[in-house]
Amino acid sequence: MGRKALAIDVGGTKIYNTIIDDNGNIAGEVEKHSTPKTLDALLTLFKDIIGRHENGVDVIAFAAAGAVNNENTGFIGSTGNMPDGYSDLDFQSLSSKQVFVENDANCAAWAEHVIGASKGMAHSVMLTLGTGVGGGIIVDNKLLKGKCGAAGEMHFKLYADKRRRCSCGAWDCFEAYGSGTGLKLTAEEMSANPNITTYNVIEGMQTDPKMKEIFDRWQNDLLVGLVGLANIFDPEALVLSGSMAQFTDVEYLTKAVNDEIVTAPTCVVHASAGNYAGMIGAALLALGVNNG
Amino acid sequence: MGRKALAIDVGGTKIYNTIIDDNGNIAGEVEKHSTPKTLDALLTLFKDIIGRHENGVDVIAFAAAGAVNNENTGFIGSTGNMPDGYSDLDFQSLSSKQVFVENDANCAAWAEHVIGASKGMAHSVMLTLGTGVGGGIIVDNKLLKGKCGAAGEMHFKLYADKRRRCSCGAWDCFEAYGSGTGLKLTAEEMSANPNITTYNVIEGMQTDPKMKEIFDRWQNDLLVGLVGLANIFDPEALVLSGSMAQFTDVEYLTKAVNDEIVTAPTCVVHASAGNYAGMIGAALLALGVNNG
Numbered sequence: 300m301g302r303k304a305l306a307i308d309v310g311g312t313k314i315y316n317t318i319i320d321d322n323g324n325i326a327g328e329v330e331k332h333s334t335p336k337t338l339d340a341l342l343t344l345f346k347d348i349i350g351r352h353e354n355g356v357d358v359i360a361f362a363a364a365g366a367v368n369n370e371n372t373g374f375i376g377s378t379g380n381m382p383d384g385y386s387d388l389d390f391q392s393l394s395s396k397q398v399f400v401e402n403d404a405n406c407a408a409w410a411e412h413v414i415g416a417s418k419g420m421a422h423s424v425m426l427t428l429g430t431g432v433g434g435g436i437i438v439d440n441k442l443l444k445g446k447c448g449a450a451g452e453m454h455f456k457l458y459a460d461k462r463r464r465c466s467c468g469a470w471d472c473f474e475a476y477g478s479g480t481g482l483k484l485t486a487e488e489m490s491a492n493p494n495i496t497t498y499n500v501i502e503g504m505q506t507d508p509k510m511k512e513i514f515d516r517w518q519n520d521l522l523v524g525l526v527g528l529a530n531i532f533d534p535e536a537l538v539l540s541g542s543m544a545q546f547t548d549v550e551y552l553t554k555a556v557n558d559e560i561v562t563a564p565t566c567v568v569h570a571s572a573g574n575y576a577g578m579i580g581a582a583l584l585a586l587g588v589n590n591g
Numbered sequence: 592m593g594r595k596a597l598a599i600d601v602g603g604t605k606i607y608n609t610i611i612d613d614n615g616n617i618a619g620e621v622e623k624h625s626t627p628k629t630l631d632a633l634l635t636l637f638k639d640i641i642g643r644h645e646n647g648v649d650v651i652a653f654a655a656a657g658a659v660n661n662e663n664t665g666f667i668g669s670t671g672n673m674p675d676g677y678s679d680l681d682f683q684s685l686s687s688k689q690v691f692v693e694n695d696a697n698c699a700a701w702a703e704h705v706i707g708a709s710k711g712m713a714h715s716v717m718l719t720l721g722t723g724v725g726g727g728i729i730v731d732n733k734l735l736k737g738k739c740g741a742a743g744e745m746h747f748k749l750y751a752d753k754r755r756r757c758s759c760g761a762w763d764c765f766e767a768y769g770s771g772t773g774l775k776l777t778a779e780e781m782s783a784n785p786n787i788t789t790y791n792v793i794e795g796m797q798t799d800p801k802m803k804e805i806f807d808r809w810q811n812d813l814l815v816g817l818v819g820l821a822n823i824f825d826p827e828a829l830v831l832s833g834s835m836a837q838f839t840d841v842e843y844l845t846k847a848v849n850d851e852i853v854t855a856p857t858c859v860v861h862a863s864a865g866n867y868a869g870m871i872g873a874a875l876l877a878l879g880v881n882n883g
Contacts, residue, residue, distance in 0.1 A: 375855060422738045438730055445825020446714045449854035455819025457751045459812055469851040520751055527747025533737020559761040562741035
């Protein structure tokens, strides 16, 4: 019988948990919770989830927003809009079973690498295009973590002349353009309408040339980032996930990337590991499952 | 007695060769040749160099301009301004000893990693700032090569709105701004003088505010690239080498990078493995010497 993980995906607004087996299959019910506003309530929720499931699993696997250390035991910096004190949490204290933590975008990249769109590839770059842009990079069948675990941050710049602030505080990061938030900002700039939404753009682009023009600008900014990443990493695939990914034209992007790069041809593909890729990847990492 | 390599550095205008020992020390005379214009003359030169030295060494190590395959046996694409046919050369056919080839910037990065400015560091990014910008990236004590060997190309973009052509044919690559050529182009744009040289800028910047402004713009473009690379790789150091590196203010760059990145603090340092870092790195790679 295969090994199993209790996987817990901790985001700023929602927390999910389920059981994942070592083939990356969901082997339990998926539970969904609102993220508590205080550390005490968050710990109570974690303990409740773990208490109900830990006896049936080999390891507890957290996919968490935030940069996670190379020991996979906790965070290395702040964790944004989570309760005070969460960034200092000693995850191992939550269970007598092994507790493993990894950044959620890294987890999703690992799920794509083992069972998804980049399965069988030693080199890939995954981008999560949502409110922000998350990144998970696979080099030689391993997650790129860097000296502290913070590697894969998609805060390279698309402009060098200070046009748009990123949520990180710096100017003109890829995240500030390639994210859903970036699409809204691009739409505001191009329409002079501060109330325009990403939905207006997506909904309107089939019929309204202005909305199409806005979307194309956004997709071109995404392309600019993909070209840079392809030249830096020479990956077998660039994988797009997250809520905005479905609107991208990966055939166009593949051709356009390959027209510009100096490295060998690559492809842009949609993620295929599903909505629970974060939990699946956390479980596979915690269980030591690779794509070999 | 230690092992030795015959190291040969093949550039578009000059070819160097010498003997390097497994401590990375130069253990022979450094010979310098003009790069022949035809493949026949180039092969004759290679055979002459190898014929005179191969009996005294364990391996032949080429540091070569161009992207080198993951088998380190030859190129994976074109090699720019080298003689026709060179890019298809079977390097192993040149000697009965093992012949090893690696990209020159990768070799220089390896020399910095083993004996130079990033010695003892598992994660570093080296930039060669010369006519172009070369890159060599160390991840987990290994060269980042990518699926084919072409990784580490510094052709991510500094602008997304098509301002300046890069030598690669694409728009606005980091190389088109952060190189010596980039400095000349920036100087032309800012001075409206098509005859201005990088020398004018470097020489004048101590006394002429306009030249200082041009240099600062160039260094800021370099900074923009360094911030992106630090966020992507979370390296222990960003190492600057090449003819333009000496003019950079690494104390300023270190502070400015750390002010902007979302990853953990890093440093910007000058390369220290010397003018023959390419040959030294090629030899150390060919001899299997790492920094462990």
